[in-house]
Amino acid sequence: MAHANGIAKQGGAEAAKIGIGLGIFLMVIGAVLAYGITADIAGLNLDAIGMILMVAGVAVVVITIILMMMRRDRTARAAMDDTDVL
Incomplete structure (x- = not known):
């Protein structure tokens, strides 16, 4: 959803x-x-906890990048489908 003032777009960028x-x-x-x-x-096994946190960090970055690419593709497609623009 794109608002006239771009709030929705900025929120997505901030979340990324x-x-x-x-x-x-x-x-x-x-x-x-x-x-x-x-x-x-x-x-406590600090080595295991450290490895778990590193794997979780990589997963968060990968998921964030995938969601950014999906959002960008959807936004570009919506702009191309907009028939009200001259």
């Missing part, structure tokens, strides 16, 4: 930035836990 930023954040925290911390905590 947040999604990519969140994915990178998860990857960094995961790398720090997996490779940077050598402490042993009873009952």
Whole structure:
């Protein structure tokens, strides 16, 4: 849905930035836990938690990029179908 003032389009771009930023954040925290911390905590495997966070970060980035491409394709198609434009 495109509004005259572009609010819907800007919201999608902001959500994409947040999604990519969140994915990178998860990857960094995961790398720090997996490779940077050598402490042993009873009952916690920091290497496994770090790997899980890194995989989750990659998944968030990939899903965000896929959704951005789908949204862009749908917006371009809607603009081409607009018959009211001269």
